[in-house]
Amino acid sequence: MEYKDYYKIMGLKRDASQDEIKRAHRKLARRYHPDVSKEPNAEAKFKEAGEAYEVLKDPEKRAAYDRLGDNLKAGQEFHPPPNWDSGFEFRGGGFTEADLGGFSDFFAELFGQRGHGAQAAYSTQFNARGQDHHAKVTVDLEAAFHEATRSISLQSPELDARGQMRLTTRTLNVKIPKGIKEGQQIRLAGQGSPGTGQGVKGDLYLEIHFSSHPLYRAEGRDLHMQLPVAPWEAALGATVKAPTPDGAVDLKIPAGSNSGNKLRLKGRGIPGKPAGDIYVTLSVVTPPANSEQAKAIYKEMASKLAFNPRSGMGV
Amino acid sequence: MSKQTILTGIIVEESTEFTLGELSRACGKPAEWILALVEEGVLEPVGEDQTHWQFRGHCLRRVRIVQRLESDLGLNLAGAALALELLEEVETLRNRIAALER
Numbered sequence: 001m002e003y004k005d006y007y008k009i010m011g012l013k014r015d016a017s018q019d020e021i022k023r024a025h026r027k028l029a030r031r032y033h034p035d036v037s038k039e040p041n042a043e044a045k046f047k048e049a050g051e052a053y054e055v056l057k058d059p060e061k062r063a064a065y066d067r068l069g070d071n072l073k074a075g076q077e078f079h080p081p082p083n084w085d086s087g088f089e090f091r092g093g094g095f096t097e098a099d100l101g102g103f104s105d106f107f108a109e110l111f112g113q114r115g116h117g118a119q120a121a122y123s124t125q126f127n128a129r130g131q132d133h134h135a136k137v138t139v140d141l142e143a144a145f146h147e148a149t150r151s152i153s154l155q156s157p158e159l160d161a162r163g164q165m166r167l168t169t170r171t172l173n174v175k176i177p178k179g180i181k182e183g184q185q186i187r188l189a190g191q192g193s194p195g196t197g198q199g200v201k202g203d204l205y206l207e208i209h210f211s212s213h214p215l216y217r218a219e220g221r222d223l224h225m226q227l228p229v230a231p232w233e234a235a236l237g238a239t240v241k242a243p244t245p246d247g248a249v250d251l252k253i254p255a256g257s258n259s260g261n262k263l264r265l266k267g268r269g270i271p272g273k274p275a276g277d278i279y280v281t282l283s284v285v286t287p288p289a290n291s292e293q294a295k296a297i298y299k300e301m302a303s304k305l306a307f308n309p310r311s312g313m314g315v
Numbered sequence: 316m317s318k319q320t321i322l323t324g325i326i327v328e329e330s331t332e333f334t335l336g337e338l339s340r341a342c343g344k345p346a347e348w349i350l351a352l353v354e355e356g357v358l359e360p361v362g363e364d365q366t367h368w369q370f371r372g373h374c375l376r377r378v379r380i381v382q383r384l385e386s387d388l389g390l391n392l393a394g395a396a397l398a399l400e401l402l403e404e405v406e407t408l409r410n411r412i413a414a415l416e417r
Contacts, residue, residue, distance in 0.1 A: 029388055035380050035402060038409065046387075132341050134379065149321050175323045185375060186324035187331065205327065205341065205375070219410050 004106045006052035006065065014066070018057070025053040051103045061111060130193035130202035141210045141218060143176040144270045145245045150176055152206070174206065179272035182210050182218050215243060221276025222269045227251070228285045234258060244268045244278055251280065259284045331372040335360075338370050342378050349378070355396045357381060 007014050010024045028049035032042045039045075055061045137152050151173050158168050177186065185205045192202025216223040227242055237255030241248045244265065251263060261282045269276025289295045301307075325331060339346045350365075352358045357377060360368035377399060384395040 026388075033384070033387055035383055036398075050387075129340070131343060173321045175321055177324065177326050180326055181328075183376065184329075185327040185372075187327050188322050188324040191322065203341070206324070207376070207379075217413060219414070224414055 002106060003068075004048075004052075004104060006055055009048050009052045010056065012056075016056075018059070021053065021056045025049060025057070047103070051107050054103070055107070055111070065110070129199040130195040132202040132205060133192045134205045134207065136207045136209060138209045138211045139176055141213045141216060141223075142245050144178065144180050144210070144218075147178040148176050149173055176208070179221070179270055179275075180208055181220055181270060182208070184208055216245065216278075218270065220270075221272055221274075223276065223278045225278060225280055226283050227280045228283050229253060229257070231284055231286060234282060234284045242278075242280060253282065257282055257284075326372075327375055328372040333370040333372070333374065335365055335368050335370075338374065338378065341375055342382055344378075344382065351392055352378065352381065352396075355392050357392075357396045357399065 007016070010016075010021065010028065012020060012024050016024070029046065031037060032039070032046040032049060034043040034046055036042075037046075055065050133156070135154050139148075139150050142148065143150055151171055153169055153171050155167050155169050158166055160166050172188075172191070174186070174188065180186070185207050188204040188206065190201045191204035194201050210218055216225050218224075223245075225243075227240075229238075229240060232238075233240060233253055234257040235255065237257070238253050239250050240253060242251040242265070246268065249265065249268065251265065253263070259282060263280045263282065265278040265280060267275045268278045287294060289298050333341065335346055335349060339349050342349075349358070353360060358370060358374050360370050360374075362368040380399055380402070381392070381395040384390045384398055385392070390398060
Protein backbone atom coordinates (compact mmCIF):
# COMPACT_ATOMS: atom_id res chain seq x y z
CA MET A 1 0.00 0.00 0.00
CA GLU A 2 1.32 3.44 -0.89
CA TYR A 3 1.37 6.42 1.41
CA LYS A 4 -0.76 9.29 0.16
CA ASP A 5 0.25 12.86 0.88
CA TYR A 6 -3.14 14.48 1.36
CA TYR A 7 -1.59 17.92 1.87
CA LYS A 8 0.30 17.72 -1.40
CA ILE A 9 -2.82 16.53 -3.25
CA MET A 10 -4.63 19.64 -2.05
CA GLY A 11 -1.64 21.95 -2.59
CA LEU A 12 -1.51 22.89 1.08
CA LYS A 13 1.14 23.26 3.75
CA ARG A 14 0.88 20.93 6.71
CA ASP A 15 -0.08 23.79 8.99
CA ALA A 16 -3.00 24.89 6.80
CA SER A 17 -6.02 26.18 8.70
CA GLN A 18 -9.39 24.42 8.45
CA ASP A 19 -10.64 27.36 6.38
CA GLU A 20 -7.78 26.98 3.93
CA ILE A 21 -8.50 23.28 3.63
CA LYS A 22 -12.13 23.96 2.86
CA ARG A 23 -11.29 26.59 0.27
CA ALA A 24 -8.70 24.36 -1.40
CA HIS A 25 -11.22 21.53 -1.62
CA ARG A 26 -13.91 23.77 -3.09
CA LYS A 27 -11.52 24.96 -5.78
CA LEU A 28 -10.31 21.47 -6.68
CA ALA A 29 -13.83 20.07 -6.67
CA ARG A 30 -15.03 22.72 -9.11
CA ARG A 31 -12.00 22.34 -11.35
CA TYR A 32 -12.05 18.56 -11.56
CA HIS A 33 -15.76 17.75 -11.25
CA PRO A 34 -16.37 15.03 -13.86
CA ASP A 35 -19.44 16.83 -15.20
CA VAL A 36 -17.52 20.07 -15.58
CA SER A 37 -13.98 19.16 -16.54
CA LYS A 38 -12.97 17.45 -19.76
CA GLU A 39 -9.45 16.67 -18.58
CA PRO A 40 -8.81 12.97 -19.14
CA ASN A 41 -7.99 12.20 -15.50
CA ALA A 42 -10.49 14.63 -13.96
CA GLU A 43 -12.51 11.93 -12.24
CA ALA A 44 -9.44 10.42 -10.55
CA LYS A 45 -8.28 13.84 -9.37
CA PHE A 46 -11.75 14.72 -8.13
CA LYS A 47 -11.93 11.54 -6.07
CA GLU A 48 -8.40 12.03 -4.74
CA ALA A 49 -9.26 15.55 -3.59
CA GLY A 50 -12.48 14.23 -2.02
CA GLU A 51 -10.57 11.58 -0.13
CA ALA A 52 -7.96 14.10 1.08
CA TYR A 53 -10.70 16.47 2.20
CA GLU A 54 -12.58 13.70 3.97
CA VAL A 55 -9.54 13.22 6.22
CA LEU A 56 -8.27 16.79 6.59
CA LYS A 57 -11.65 18.44 7.25
CA ASP A 58 -12.18 16.28 10.32
CA PRO A 59 -9.85 17.43 13.13
CA GLU A 60 -9.80 13.94 14.62
CA LYS A 61 -8.88 12.14 11.42
CA ARG A 62 -6.45 14.91 10.53
CA ALA A 63 -4.62 14.65 13.84
CA ALA A 64 -4.41 10.88 13.47
CA TYR A 65 -3.14 11.24 9.92
CA ASP A 66 -0.58 13.89 10.90
CA ARG A 67 0.82 11.54 13.51
CA LEU A 68 1.87 9.14 10.76
CA GLY A 69 4.79 11.47 10.29
CA ASP A 70 6.16 14.12 8.00
CA ASN A 71 9.03 12.03 6.68
CA LEU A 72 6.83 9.74 4.60
CA LYS A 73 6.76 10.54 0.90
CA ALA A 74 3.81 10.13 -1.48
CA GLY A 75 3.90 6.77 -3.23
CA GLN A 76 6.24 5.28 -0.64
CA GLU A 77 5.42 1.76 0.50
CA PHE A 78 3.57 2.10 3.75
CA HIS A 79 2.11 0.03 6.55
CA PRO A 80 0.36 1.71 9.44
CA PRO A 81 2.18 1.08 12.72
CA PRO A 82 0.24 -1.08 15.17
CA ASN A 83 -2.11 0.90 17.34
CA TRP A 84 -1.33 3.96 15.29
CA ASP A 85 -4.73 5.35 16.05
CA SER A 86 -4.89 4.54 19.72
CA GLY A 87 -5.84 7.49 21.79
CA PHE A 88 -8.07 8.89 19.14
CA GLU A 89 -11.75 8.72 19.47
CA PHE A 90 -13.66 8.64 16.22
CA ARG A 91 -17.18 9.79 16.60
CA GLY A 92 -19.89 8.25 14.51
CA GLY A 93 -19.36 6.15 11.45
CA GLY A 94 -16.46 7.84 9.73
CA PHE A 95 -17.28 8.47 6.12
CA THR A 96 -21.05 8.36 6.10
CA GLU A 97 -21.15 11.42 3.84
CA ALA A 98 -18.81 10.11 1.25
CA ASP A 99 -18.76 7.41 -1.35
CA LEU A 100 -16.38 4.78 -0.05
CA GLY A 101 -16.24 3.10 -3.43
CA GLY A 102 -14.01 5.83 -4.77
CA PHE A 103 -11.44 5.89 -1.97
CA SER A 104 -7.98 4.37 -2.02
CA ASP A 105 -6.65 1.32 -0.20
CA PHE A 106 -4.60 3.73 1.86
CA PHE A 107 -7.76 5.39 3.13
CA ALA A 108 -9.54 2.11 3.73
CA GLU A 109 -6.58 0.77 5.73
CA LEU A 110 -6.52 3.81 8.00
CA PHE A 111 -10.17 4.63 8.40
CA GLY A 112 -12.05 1.86 6.66
CA GLN A 113 -12.59 -0.35 9.69
CA ARG A 114 -14.84 2.29 11.11
CA GLY A 115 -17.33 2.17 8.31
CA HIS A 116 -19.87 0.00 10.08
CA GLY A 117 -23.41 1.08 9.48
CA ALA A 118 -22.40 3.58 6.84
CA GLN A 119 -25.01 2.32 4.43
CA ALA A 120 -27.82 2.85 6.87
CA ALA A 121 -27.95 6.51 5.89
CA TYR A 122 -29.03 5.52 2.40
CA SER A 123 -32.37 3.97 3.10
CA THR A 124 -34.86 5.50 0.73
CA GLN A 125 -38.49 6.35 1.07
CA PHE A 126 -39.33 3.59 -1.41
CA ASN A 127 -38.36 0.83 0.93
CA ALA A 128 -40.14 -2.02 -0.82
CA ARG A 129 -38.28 -1.92 -4.09
CA GLY A 130 -34.51 -2.19 -4.43
CA GLN A 131 -32.47 0.89 -5.17
CA ASP A 132 -31.63 1.85 -8.72
CA HIS A 133 -27.93 1.98 -9.53
CA HIS A 134 -26.02 4.16 -11.96
CA ALA A 135 -22.70 3.62 -13.66
CA LYS A 136 -20.71 5.18 -16.48
CA VAL A 137 -19.20 2.83 -19.01
CA THR A 138 -16.97 3.33 -22.01
CA VAL A 139 -17.48 1.24 -25.14
CA ASP A 140 -15.99 1.36 -28.61
CA LEU A 141 -17.87 3.26 -31.29
CA GLU A 142 -18.33 0.12 -33.39
CA ALA A 143 -20.64 -1.28 -30.69
CA ALA A 144 -23.27 1.27 -31.73
CA PHE A 145 -23.27 -0.16 -35.25
CA HIS A 146 -23.54 -3.88 -34.71
CA GLU A 147 -25.69 -4.54 -31.65
CA ALA A 148 -22.52 -5.82 -30.06
CA THR A 149 -22.28 -7.57 -26.72
CA ARG A 150 -19.69 -6.08 -24.40
CA SER A 151 -18.47 -7.35 -21.09
CA ILE A 152 -18.65 -4.63 -18.45
CA SER A 153 -17.04 -4.73 -15.01
CA LEU A 154 -18.65 -2.75 -12.24
CA GLN A 155 -17.33 -2.15 -8.76
CA SER A 156 -19.57 -1.35 -5.86
CA PRO A 157 -19.09 -1.14 -2.10
CA GLU A 158 -21.05 -3.76 -0.23
CA LEU A 159 -21.37 -4.72 3.40
CA ASP A 160 -20.08 -8.18 4.19
CA ALA A 161 -21.34 -10.51 6.90
CA ARG A 162 -19.28 -8.72 9.56
CA GLY A 163 -20.69 -5.37 8.57
CA GLN A 164 -17.49 -4.21 6.89
CA MET A 165 -17.30 -2.36 3.60
CA ARG A 166 -15.78 -4.26 0.77
CA LEU A 167 -15.44 -3.49 -2.91
CA THR A 168 -17.02 -6.19 -4.98
CA THR A 169 -16.64 -6.51 -8.72
CA ARG A 170 -19.22 -8.06 -10.96
CA THR A 171 -19.07 -8.58 -14.67
CA LEU A 172 -22.10 -8.20 -16.88
CA ASN A 173 -22.43 -9.10 -20.53
CA VAL A 174 -24.52 -6.33 -21.97
CA LYS A 175 -25.93 -6.07 -25.45
CA ILE A 176 -25.33 -2.50 -26.56
CA PRO A 177 -28.47 -1.37 -28.42
CA LYS A 178 -27.83 -0.55 -32.06
CA GLY A 179 -27.92 3.19 -32.67
CA ILE A 180 -26.96 4.37 -29.20
CA LYS A 181 -25.45 7.83 -28.96
CA GLU A 182 -22.74 9.26 -26.73
CA GLY A 183 -24.11 10.09 -23.27
CA GLN A 184 -27.30 8.05 -23.57
CA GLN A 185 -28.34 5.64 -20.86
CA ILE A 186 -29.29 2.01 -21.02
CA ARG A 187 -31.70 0.64 -18.43
CA LEU A 188 -31.17 -2.93 -17.32
CA ALA A 189 -34.23 -4.03 -15.43
CA GLY A 190 -33.64 -5.89 -12.17
CA GLN A 191 -29.87 -5.32 -12.00
CA GLY A 192 -29.95 -2.82 -9.13
CA SER A 193 -30.10 -3.49 -5.40
CA PRO A 194 -32.22 -6.34 -4.09
CA GLY A 195 -35.58 -5.25 -2.75
CA THR A 196 -36.60 -5.55 0.87
CA GLY A 197 -39.31 -8.01 1.78
CA GLN A 198 -41.45 -8.73 -1.26
CA GLY A 199 -39.97 -5.85 -3.23
CA VAL A 200 -38.52 -6.40 -6.69
CA LYS A 201 -34.92 -5.57 -7.50
CA GLY A 202 -33.99 -2.08 -8.61
CA ASP A 203 -32.72 -1.23 -12.07
CA LEU A 204 -29.22 -0.49 -13.30
CA TYR A 205 -28.63 2.54 -15.52
CA LEU A 206 -25.52 2.55 -17.68
CA GLU A 207 -24.42 5.88 -19.13
CA ILE A 208 -22.64 5.09 -22.38
CA HIS A 209 -19.54 6.89 -23.55
CA PHE A 210 -17.48 6.12 -26.61
CA SER A 211 -13.77 5.61 -26.26
CA SER A 212 -11.82 7.93 -28.54
CA HIS A 213 -11.50 6.47 -32.01
CA PRO A 214 -8.46 6.90 -34.25
CA LEU A 215 -10.62 7.70 -37.29
CA TYR A 216 -14.02 8.99 -36.25
CA ARG A 217 -15.40 11.58 -33.89
CA ALA A 218 -19.07 11.13 -32.97
CA GLU A 219 -21.49 14.01 -32.61
CA GLY A 220 -24.97 12.71 -31.95
CA ARG A 221 -25.52 10.14 -34.68
CA ASP A 222 -23.14 11.89 -37.10
CA LEU A 223 -19.51 10.96 -37.45
CA HIS A 224 -16.73 13.26 -38.56
CA MET A 225 -13.53 12.11 -40.16
CA GLN A 226 -10.59 13.33 -42.19
CA LEU A 227 -9.73 11.65 -45.45
CA PRO A 228 -6.30 12.12 -47.02
CA VAL A 229 -6.36 12.49 -50.82
CA ALA A 230 -3.62 12.86 -53.42
CA PRO A 231 -3.31 16.23 -55.22
CA TRP A 232 -4.44 14.70 -58.54
CA GLU A 233 -7.47 13.06 -56.91
CA ALA A 234 -8.50 16.45 -55.53
CA ALA A 235 -7.72 18.38 -58.70
CA LEU A 236 -9.09 15.99 -61.32
CA GLY A 237 -11.78 14.27 -59.30
CA ALA A 238 -11.73 10.57 -58.46
CA THR A 239 -13.59 7.76 -56.81
CA VAL A 240 -11.66 6.64 -53.73
CA LYS A 241 -12.19 4.14 -50.92
CA ALA A 242 -13.27 5.63 -47.59
CA PRO A 243 -13.48 3.62 -44.37
CA THR A 244 -16.72 3.53 -42.36
CA PRO A 245 -17.50 1.47 -39.24
CA ASP A 246 -19.64 -0.68 -41.55
CA GLY A 247 -16.81 -1.31 -44.00
CA ALA A 248 -15.17 0.60 -46.84
CA VAL A 249 -17.35 2.53 -49.30
CA ASP A 250 -16.65 4.30 -52.57
CA LEU A 251 -16.58 8.07 -52.26
CA LYS A 252 -16.69 10.33 -55.28
CA ILE A 253 -14.33 13.31 -54.97
CA PRO A 254 -15.48 16.14 -57.25
CA ALA A 255 -12.90 17.74 -59.55
CA GLY A 256 -11.41 20.93 -58.11
CA SER A 257 -11.65 19.79 -54.49
CA ASN A 258 -9.27 21.08 -51.88
CA SER A 259 -8.15 20.54 -48.29
CA GLY A 260 -10.94 21.39 -45.88
CA ASN A 261 -13.76 20.63 -48.34
CA LYS A 262 -16.50 18.55 -46.73
CA LEU A 263 -18.35 15.66 -48.28
CA ARG A 264 -21.28 13.83 -46.75
CA LEU A 265 -21.86 10.10 -46.70
CA LYS A 266 -25.58 10.11 -46.14
CA GLY A 267 -26.96 7.56 -43.72
CA ARG A 268 -23.55 5.99 -43.02
CA GLY A 269 -23.34 7.33 -39.45
CA ILE A 270 -24.76 5.68 -36.35
CA PRO A 271 -27.88 3.67 -37.34
CA GLY A 272 -31.31 4.89 -36.34
CA LYS A 273 -34.38 6.63 -37.65
CA PRO A 274 -33.02 8.62 -39.29
CA ALA A 275 -29.49 7.25 -39.39
CA GLY A 276 -26.64 9.70 -38.92
CA ASP A 277 -24.30 10.84 -41.68
CA ILE A 278 -20.53 10.72 -41.99
CA TYR A 279 -18.91 14.07 -42.73
CA VAL A 280 -15.64 13.61 -44.56
CA THR A 281 -13.19 16.50 -44.53
CA LEU A 282 -10.63 16.20 -47.33
CA SER A 283 -6.99 16.71 -46.59
CA VAL A 284 -4.70 16.96 -49.60
CA VAL A 285 -1.40 15.23 -48.98
CA THR A 286 1.58 15.90 -51.23
CA PRO A 287 3.73 12.94 -52.29
CA PRO A 288 7.33 13.18 -51.08
CA ALA A 289 9.90 14.45 -53.57
CA ASN A 290 12.32 11.66 -52.76
CA SER A 291 13.35 10.52 -56.22
CA GLU A 292 14.74 12.23 -59.31
CA GLN A 293 11.51 11.47 -61.11
CA ALA A 294 9.32 12.96 -58.39
CA LYS A 295 11.50 16.07 -58.25
CA ALA A 296 11.27 16.43 -62.02
CA ILE A 297 7.46 16.30 -61.89
CA TYR A 298 7.32 18.96 -59.17
CA LYS A 299 9.76 21.15 -61.11
CA GLU A 300 7.68 20.76 -64.21
CA MET A 301 4.54 21.80 -62.31
CA ALA A 302 6.40 24.80 -60.89
CA SER A 303 7.48 25.96 -64.31
CA LYS A 304 4.31 25.18 -66.23
CA LEU A 305 1.53 26.06 -63.77
CA ALA A 306 1.16 29.72 -62.97
CA PHE A 307 0.09 29.02 -59.41
CA ASN A 308 0.52 31.26 -56.39
CA PRO A 309 -1.30 29.79 -53.37
CA ARG A 310 -0.74 33.09 -51.53
CA SER A 311 -2.28 35.39 -54.12
CA GLY A 312 -5.18 36.11 -51.77
CA MET A 313 -2.70 37.48 -49.21
CA GLY A 314 -1.44 40.23 -51.48
CA VAL A 315 2.08 38.82 -51.77
CA MET B 316 -25.91 -14.71 -11.98
CA SER B 317 -24.01 -16.67 -14.57
CA LYS B 318 -21.35 -14.99 -16.65
CA GLN B 319 -22.86 -16.28 -19.86
CA THR B 320 -26.12 -14.40 -19.48
CA ILE B 321 -26.42 -11.60 -21.97
CA LEU B 322 -28.43 -8.68 -20.68
CA THR B 323 -30.47 -6.60 -23.03
CA GLY B 324 -31.42 -3.10 -22.04
CA ILE B 325 -33.32 -0.27 -23.59
CA ILE B 326 -32.08 3.20 -24.47
CA VAL B 327 -33.66 5.41 -21.85
CA GLU B 328 -33.54 8.57 -23.98
CA GLU B 329 -35.49 6.99 -26.80
CA SER B 330 -37.88 4.43 -25.48
CA THR B 331 -38.65 5.50 -21.96
CA GLU B 332 -40.95 8.00 -20.35
CA PHE B 333 -40.96 8.45 -16.60
CA THR B 334 -43.82 9.32 -14.32
CA LEU B 335 -42.99 11.57 -11.37
CA GLY B 336 -42.67 8.53 -9.11
CA GLU B 337 -40.47 6.59 -11.54
CA LEU B 338 -38.09 9.49 -12.11
CA SER B 339 -37.89 10.09 -8.38
CA ARG B 340 -37.00 6.43 -7.84
CA ALA B 341 -34.49 6.33 -10.69
CA CYS B 342 -32.42 9.07 -9.07
CA GLY B 343 -33.19 8.15 -5.45
CA LYS B 344 -34.50 11.59 -4.54
CA PRO B 345 -37.90 12.59 -3.11
CA ALA B 346 -40.65 13.72 -5.46
CA GLU B 347 -40.56 17.20 -3.89
CA TRP B 348 -37.04 17.60 -5.20
CA ILE B 349 -38.17 16.72 -8.73
CA LEU B 350 -41.03 19.22 -8.37
CA ALA B 351 -38.50 21.91 -7.47
CA LEU B 352 -36.58 21.09 -10.66
CA VAL B 353 -39.76 21.49 -12.69
CA GLU B 354 -40.38 24.79 -10.90
CA GLU B 355 -36.85 25.88 -11.81
CA GLY B 356 -37.53 25.07 -15.46
CA VAL B 357 -34.88 22.34 -15.66
CA LEU B 358 -37.44 19.68 -16.54
CA GLU B 359 -40.47 20.11 -18.74
CA PRO B 360 -42.96 17.30 -18.21
CA VAL B 361 -45.82 16.71 -20.61
CA GLY B 362 -49.33 16.26 -19.21
CA GLU B 363 -52.13 18.01 -17.41
CA ASP B 364 -51.37 17.62 -13.73
CA GLN B 365 -48.71 16.01 -11.58
CA THR B 366 -50.34 12.60 -11.51
CA HIS B 367 -50.34 12.44 -15.31
CA TRP B 368 -46.94 14.00 -15.89
CA GLN B 369 -44.61 12.23 -18.28
CA PHE B 370 -40.93 13.06 -18.36
CA ARG B 371 -38.97 12.33 -21.52
CA GLY B 372 -36.09 9.88 -21.15
CA HIS B 373 -33.36 12.49 -21.58
CA CYS B 374 -34.57 14.16 -18.36
CA LEU B 375 -32.78 11.49 -16.33
CA ARG B 376 -29.35 12.62 -17.47
CA ARG B 377 -30.10 16.27 -16.62
CA VAL B 378 -31.46 15.26 -13.23
CA ARG B 379 -28.33 13.21 -12.49
CA ILE B 380 -26.02 16.09 -13.39
CA VAL B 381 -27.95 18.53 -11.18
CA GLN B 382 -27.89 15.94 -8.41
CA ARG B 383 -24.11 15.52 -8.63
CA LEU B 384 -23.47 19.27 -8.80
CA GLU B 385 -25.64 19.76 -5.74
CA SER B 386 -24.04 17.09 -3.60
CA ASP B 387 -20.43 17.39 -4.82
CA LEU B 388 -20.07 21.15 -5.13
CA GLY B 389 -22.72 22.36 -2.69
CA LEU B 390 -24.66 24.28 -5.37
CA ASN B 391 -28.28 25.16 -4.73
CA LEU B 392 -30.93 24.28 -7.29
CA ALA B 393 -30.85 27.62 -9.09
CA GLY B 394 -27.06 27.50 -9.29
CA ALA B 395 -27.04 23.90 -10.48
CA ALA B 396 -29.69 24.72 -13.10
CA LEU B 397 -27.56 27.60 -14.38
CA ALA B 398 -24.43 25.43 -14.40
CA LEU B 399 -26.31 22.71 -16.30
CA GLU B 400 -27.31 25.15 -19.04
CA LEU B 401 -23.79 26.55 -19.28
CA LEU B 402 -22.34 23.05 -19.39
CA GLU B 403 -24.62 22.14 -22.28
CA GLU B 404 -23.51 25.28 -24.10
CA VAL B 405 -19.84 24.51 -23.40
CA GLU B 406 -20.35 21.01 -24.79
CA THR B 407 -21.80 22.39 -28.02
CA LEU B 408 -18.88 24.82 -28.31
CA ARG B 409 -16.32 22.11 -27.57
CA ASN B 410 -17.81 19.95 -30.29
CA ARG B 411 -17.60 22.82 -32.74
CA ILE B 412 -13.99 23.51 -31.83
CA ALA B 413 -13.14 19.84 -32.20
CA ALA B 414 -14.76 19.84 -35.65
CA LEU B 415 -12.78 22.93 -36.69
CA GLU B 416 -9.49 21.63 -35.37
CA ARG B 417 -9.56 18.40 -37.31
